[in-house]
Amino acid sequence: MAENGTNGPSGTNGGYVGTRTIRPDGLDKVTGRARFGADYNLPGQLIGRVLRSPHPHARIVRIDTSKAEALPGVKAVITRDDFADQSSEFIPAGEMLMNYKDVVRNVMAREKALYEGHAVAAVAATSAAIARRALKLIDVTYEVLPHVIDVVEAMRPDAPLLHDDLFTAGVEPKPEKPSNIAKRIEIVLGDIEAGFKKADVIVEREFKTAAVHQGYIEPHAALASVSEDGSTELWCCTQGHFIVRAHCARLLGLDIAKIRVTASEIGGGFGGKTVVYLEPLAIALSRKAKRPVKMVMSREEVFKSSGPTSGATVKVKMGATKDGKFVAGFAELKYQAGAFQGSPVQPGVMCAYAPYDMENVKVIGYDVVSNRPKVAAYRAPGAPISEYAVESVVDEIAKKLGLDPIELRMMNAAREGTKAAYGPKFGPIGLEETLNSIKKTEHWNTPLRKWQGRGVASGFWFNIGGETCASLTINEDGTVSLMVGTPDIGGLRAALTNIAADELGIPYEKVRPIIGDTGSLGFTFLTGGSRSAFSGSMAIVEAAKQIKAELCARACKLWEAKPDQVEFSNGAVRPLGELAEKIKPMTIADFAKVAGKTGGPIGGYGRINAQGAGPSLGTHLVDLEVDPETGRVTILRYTVAQDAGKALHPAYVEGQFQGGAVQGIGWALNEEYIYGADGKLQNAGFLDYRMPVASDVPMIDAIVVEVANPKHPYGVRGVGETPIVPPLGAIANAMEAATGIRFTELPMSPPKVLKALKERSAGGMGAISRPPL
C-alpha cells in the first residue's frame, strides 16, 4: 500500500503548496461579515466595565462596593475578594516563566495597585451607561506610594520597591534584601577577554529603546456565559483559546472540562493576546450575575492595561580584526518587565549575537519591574531590542574598517554547523542567502541624494513547534472539513488548505477550514512563536496520512486485494498490477458515498507535539530621507529578504515580512510610551501614540528565500517573528548614513532628530557624528 500525496511534493500535479490561493476567510473579512471579539452577543447579556487605578503605585486600603451594588441595573460587582489567591508557582509560559501569584494580581489588584490602569474592581450592568455610573460609586481608599517608571532608576537600591518578596534570582550569594531586579541571567561562550585582545577595532555604545505596544487594531473583547451548573462558554479574541481556558480554570477554580472557549476572528495580536485580562473577569461576573456578560476594552484601556513590550537600556561592545572578523561580543541588557517579573530579556540575551559566527560572547541580562503595565510578548520577544544594538555596532565596525556592511555580515554570518552564541550548532539556515539576495537587488545599487541614507541589518529568531491538533473529515459528498486549534492571524487557513488539498489530491475549493473551539480538539498551544503554519501543517499531513491509510484499507476489503495491490494517488485509491485491468479507481468522493456501508465516517486526526522548528534569519534594506528642517523621516524604499524554508502560501509569507517591517518602522521612528512625572501615561491613544499608517510607508518588497528545513515534510520554517527584528538596526544605520549621526535612542522621532541635528551644528555630538554626505 502506498500513501503518496497527490498534488503535493510526492504527487504529480504540481499542487497548491507554494501558490497564492484565495484565502477562505477573505470574503467575510472584506464584507464585514467576519465576527471579531466584540461582534458576539447573547440574549440577556450584561455589559461589564472595569474600574482601574488612577495611581501608578498605591496600597489598596479598602474597597466599598455597596453603593454600586445598590444602583438599579447593576447585577454584579467583583473585586480581589472574588479571586482566590494563588500560591507562588512558576509554570512555563513561552519564553519566560509565569507565576500564577502574579497573574491573579494582574487581572485584579490585591494588596497594591502597581500601575496606572491596573484593574481594581469590575461591574456588570444592564447597560454601559449604568455600568459606568456604578464604577463611579465604588469607593476605593488608596495609600499613594512613590513610583518608579524608568528601568535604570528602578534598579537603584533606593528605588521605590514594588514587591516586598521579590529577591534577585541568579546572583550569588542570594540577596537578603528585596529588589526590583527580578533576575540576572548570563550566557558565556569562549573567553571574552581573550577575544577583545585579538581585536584591532573595538566599538562600544549604549542604547535606549522605548516601550512600544503591539498596536493590534482590535481591542480585547470577551463574552462569557456561565450556567447554573458552572458550565462556562467564553468567546474572545485571543491567540490561544486553549491557553485562555487553562488560565481561567486556574484563576476561577473550575475544571477545564467545564469551560468551552471559542476564538473569534482576530484583528491582530502580535503576542499581546497570549495572556488573559478581561476573560476571567467576564466569567466571574457572569457566574455572579447568572447572566451572560460582555466586556470590551477601550483603546485607552488597551494602552494602559494590556502588555506592551519592554523598553530597555543596552550596552554593546564588539571587537573585530582589521580584516573584519568578529572576535568578541559583549552586551548588557536591562529590560522593563512592567509591574510583575517576566520580561523577554532571556531571548534578548540568546538572540543578541545569534546571526553571527563568533567564538567569544558574553551577554548579561536583567529583568526589572517598575510601575508600568506587565509586558506581554511582542513578535520575537526581546530580540529586536538586543539585535538593534548589535546591528548598529556592526555598522560602525564596517565604517571604521572601510568594509561593505553586507560583505562584513557575510564574512561573519552563521551558517550550517556554526555554534550559536547560545550554545548548540545550527542546522541548515539561510542568512547568507538573504544577504546575497539583498546585494543582488536593484535597490542596493540605486544612488541616493543628500539627506538620504541607506541601511542594512540582519535578524534572527528561533521558531518553535509544540502541541497541535488538527482534523480532516471527509463529508458525505466528498468535500473535506479541516479543523485546527490555532487561531488564524495571518493566513493560516489558506496555508493549511493548500497542504490538505495537496495531500488528499482534491481541489482547494473542496476543503473548508475552520478554527475549532476547545471542546472540538485536543489541547493546542497558541498561535505564536511562528509556529501555527509549521506545526499545523505537520498535523494536517498526519491527519491526511490516516485518511489515506483508511481508504486503502477499505479498498482492500472492497476489492479483496492485498495491501501491496493498491495505492493512493491523485485523489483516489488505485488498483495496481493485474487488478488495475479489472477495477476502476475509487475517488475520495466515491468512498464518501459508501462510507456508512464500509465502516462509518472517514477522517484523520493529527495530534502532535511538533519538533524540528528551524530558525529563520532575514536581512532588511531600507532607504530613508531626513527633513533637516522638521526632523521628519520618510521611508523611501524597503526590501526584506528572509528564509521561509518553504512558503506554503507566498502571499501570506510576504505579508508577514511586510507587517513585521512596518511594525519595526514604527518602533524605530515614532512609537513610545510617554510618562509624566506623575507616573501616568500621557499618550494612551492613536492620536498621540504614533503608529505608521499606509501612507507612511512605501510598498515593502519581499524576497522569499527558501532553504528547506529538513525536519518538516515540506521544508517549512516559521516566518512571523523574524521580520520585526532587523528594521530597528537597519533604520538606525540608514539614519547614520543620511545625517552622519549615530542615533542611540529609539524612537528616532522628529523632536529627537531635530535636537540631534542642532547639537551637531553646534559641535556638540562628538564622536557619534560626522557631517551629512
Add this chain to the structure above:
Amino acid sequence: MRVVLIGNLAQLTGGVAEFRLSATSVKQLFQQLAELHPELERHLAEGVAVAIDGQIYQDALLEPIAPDSEVFILPQIAGG
C-alpha cells in the same frame, strides 16, 4: 554524551556547566541530572528546551539521544 547547561542553570550545580552522561532519552537525561544535582529537578520539570545535535526539542521527554550526541539544556523558547 556531552551535556552543557546554558545560562543560569549552572548556578544550581556549583558552577559545573558540562557533564559526561549516558542517557538514551531526554527523560533519562533529566533523571540523571537531577540525581547529580537535586536542585535542577524543579527547573527541568518547569520547562526547558533541549538541543540534541543542534536540533531544539521542547516538552519531548521521550526523544531519543544517541551515545555520541552533544546536548545543550536551554531556557524554554516561545515567541509572540
